[in-house]
Amino acid sequence: MKKLLITVGLLASISLNAQWTDSGVNLTTTDIVGIGTVSPSARLDILNGDLELMQSGGTLNNSRGIIKFGENDIRLFAIQYDGTQSSPGNKLLFRGSTGSDDSYNLNFMSFSQTGYVGIGNIEPREKLELSGNFRFGNSSHQYIHFAEVDGGDGFGILFDGSGSGNDNMFHITGGAGNVSSQNKHLTIRRNTGFVGLGTISPNERLEVNGNALIQGSLESKKVKVTATPGSVPDYVFDKDYRLKSLSEVEEFIKANSHLPNIPNSKEIETNGQDVGYLQLKLLEKIEELTLYMIEQNKEMVELKRTVKSQAEKIKILESRSSN
Incomplete structure (x- = not known):
């Protein structure tokens, strides 16, 4: 009896004008329902209150503890x-269904009690775990920022779509x-795949602006070393170039055990070893x-x-002496 009185009181507090139909199983109305308000603006309008969904037991049940969305009696989300x-x-869980049978066989997103978020899976093991592909929107500058604190110094992955044609940068x-104002340490050009370290406009498969240290072997079919103007030793053939005599070179070698001007x-x-130098x-x-x-050769x-x-x-002297 007490339960019936509470139910009647609840219905009275919901709306005095609503027309209700009790089938013995379901209590329904086609009116707009307000809880805590006499002027509801939606099918169900709750003012200054809560909506609580509870279920007895932890069983995953598509008939309890669930809010469903769809159209024409077809439940899709x-x-x-x-x-x-x-x-x-x-x-x-945020889920979807490929049919109309309440199967909800698609797992879109999940939130765990530990604060982990899963996209495409229901068992996230990190703050954000993605199962599937990821795509940015249509902005010309899109980035991911990594930092120890919000807004702090850190690293970023930036897509720069401001280039002409397909000449965009990563x-x-x-x-x-x-991120868009940080130093750009590595750059990849979209149209060529050229990679730049220390440069944002690489013109080779790998272009490094600065020093590089390789702890291992370097194999190449061709190595090109550029030279600063005046460093190529054609100056040796200038008339005013002072060429050491071989005796001077000999004395230098005896004193230093290496050639002059050689480390x-x-x-x-x-x-x-500076290869170019x-x-x-x-x-x-x-x-x-x-x-x-x-x-x-001249002396010879x-x-x-x-x-x-x-x-x-x-020969002339020998000829004369024989006569």
């Missing part, structure tokens, strides 16, 4: 409570402030060696001429 796990493993950023072994072992210095030595060979030609002249004189 649902918000559902899953109490099948022991606390704090219970979840709130950046890995780092530093202070918004010694300790320098290379300590600081490494050393190649130019070796070219300098080759050009100096060429000058030495040209000079020696002169010696041959002298020897030939002396041989002819000796």
Whole structure:
């Protein structure tokens, strides 16, 4: 009797003018219903109150603890409570159905009691776990920001769609402030796949603006080293270039155990080898060696001429002495 009185009192508080039909199983009305308000603006309008869905037991049931959405008696979406796990493993599910049989076989999103969010799965193991593909919208600048604190310094992944045609950029950023204003450490060009480190406009498969350290082997079919103007040792052939004499070179080698203008072994072992610089210095030595060979060739030609002249004189003297 007490339960009946509470029900009657509730109906009276809901609406005095609503027309209700009691089938013995369902209590229905086609009127707009207000709870706590006499001027409801929706089919069910609750003012300054709560709507509570509870179920006895943790069984996942498509008939209890669920809010369903659809059209023409076809239920397509649902918000559902899953109490099948022991606390704090219970979840709130956003689900969908490919049919009209209340199966809700599609798991769109889940929220666990631990604060984990799952997209495409109902068992998230991280703050956000995604099962499936992910796509940004149509903005020309889209990014993901990673930081220890909200709005703090950190790293970012930025898509820059402001380029002409297909020449858009993908950046890995780092530093202070918004991702779009951070330093762009790595860049990938969309139309070519070119990768830049320290540059936002790479023109090769890999372009590095700065130093690179490789702890291992580097194999290449071709290595191109650019030179600053004036560093190529063609200056060796200038008329005012002072070429050391071979005796001076000999004295330098005896005193230092390496060629002039060439780093010694300790320098290379300590600081490494600058390939471009050393190649130019070796070219300098080759050009100096060429000058030495040209000079020696001149001396040899002169010696041959002298020897030939002396041989002819000796032949004449021998001819005279025989007569």
